[in-house]
Amino acid sequence: MGNTIEKWTAVEIPQPAEKATTGPAAVLSIFNQKGGVGKTTSTISIAAALAEYGRKVLVVDFDPQGSLTVGLTGNHEIFPTIYDVLLGQVQVTDALLKTRVPGVDLLPAGIDLSSAEIQLVNEVGREFTLNRCLAPLIPQYDYILIDCLPSLGLLAINALATSMGLLIPLQCEFYALKGIGLLEETLEKVQLRINPSISIKGILPTMVSRSLHHREVLERVIESFGDLVFHATIPDTIKMSDATMAAQPITVYASSSPAASAYRKVAAELIQRIEATA
Numbered sequence: 360m361g362n363t364i365e366k367w368t369a370v371e372i373p374q375p376a377e378k379a380t381t382g383p384a385a386v387l388s389i390f391n392q393k394g395g396v397g398k399t400t401s402t403i404s405i406a407a408a409l410a411e412y413g414r415k416v417l418v419v420d421f422d423p424q425g426s427l428t429v430g431l432t433g434n435h436e437i438f439p440t441i442y443d444v445l446l447g448q449v450q451v452t453d454a455l456l457k458t459r460v461p462g463v464d465l466l467p468a469g470i471d472l473s474s475a476e477i478q479l480v481n482e483v484g485r486e487f488t489l490n491r492c493l494a495p496l497i498p499q500y501d502y503i504l505i506d507c508l509p510s511l512g513l514l515a516i517n518a519l520a521t522s523m524g525l526l527i528p529l530q531c532e533f534y535a536l537k538g539i540g541l542l543e544e545t546l547e548k549v550q551l552r553i554n555p556s557i558s559i560k561g562i563l564p565t566m567v568s569r570s571l572h573h574r575e576v577l578e579r580v581i582e583s584f585g586d587l588v589f590h591a592t593i594p595d596t597i598k599m600s601d602a603t604m605a606a607q608p609i610t611v612y613a614s615s616s617p618a619a620s621a622y623r624k625v626a627a628e629l630i631q632r633i634e635a636t637a
């Protein structure tokens with residue numbers, strides 16, 4: 360086997376320069392219709408790393424499981440949430456929470472979000488409900504990261520309708536490549552019908568071990584998707600679930616761990632990709 364992976368991850372990413380003013384926010388969906396691939400963990404970790412670089416970040420929990428909300432607050436039962444905002448019962452600014460991570464705010468979610476899909480079906484412009492809710496916040500943040508649920512339903516479409524980019528966490532397993540094919544088909548439909556300006560801003564290999572199987576899949580991912588793939592991979596580490604249990608981002612829980620460094624590199628590369636073209 361070649362050394363594609365070593366060459367790819369050895370590429371250095373410069374430290375991001377400071378950003379003089381706040382906003383307008385780049386809205387990005389952390390998206391993969393497959394469950395358990397590291398969407399929520401990556402949302403928290405990238406947000407915390409972006410904040411370390413001085414960016415003002417909002418994370419939006421858009422999954423009725425509420426893992427992002429629990430992961431950042433340790434709390435299951437919060438009111439109001441994004442659900443109340445979507446239904447027009449609460450102003451979005453009244454649902455915002457500060458987190459323990461300086462520079463990272465949260466729009467929380469809870470289990471009631473699962474009924475929003477049905478409740479929104481009869482709305483005019485139902486695909487753009489989230490877009491309308493987030494609009495007042497765009498000037499206040501540099502990045503808005505939407506932690507999507509693992510599905511391609513109306514909530515996911517709302518996230519895609521309001522995003523300029525997708526970040527795709529990818530577990531390096533045999534079926535992952537097939538999953539990306541399906542995701543690209545959905546993305547094409549979204550581009551044609553509701554949001555022509557959306558594109559993939561990054562594919563992030565997560566939970567990468569040194570097993571032969573992971574290496575083979577990772578090489579294929581790099582060969583197939585080239586520059587879309589981040590030059591960092593997130594190692595498979597028990598520290599990540601420990602950080603989840605502690606309701607802390609890995610950059611805080613184990614600040615000098617390889618996983619924390621990897622997420623910092625991802626954030627730096629993301630800044631390079633987004634702000635160079637701003």
Ligand SMILES: Nc1ncnc2c1ncn2[C@@H]1O[C@H](COP(=O)(O)OP(=O)(O)OP(=O)(O)O)[C@@H](O)[C@H]1O
Binds near residue numbers: 396565594597600
């Ligand atoms: N790099 C990693 N190494 C080891 N475990 C990890 C890593 N990243 C995430 N995990 C663990 O894997 C599990 C799934 O991660 P996570 O919740 O981020 O995935 P998800 O894609 O958001 O899942 P869902 O589709 O259910 O929303 C969690 O228990 C998390 O702690």
Ligand SMILES: [Mg+2]
Binds near residue numbers: 400
């Ligand atoms: Mg999740």
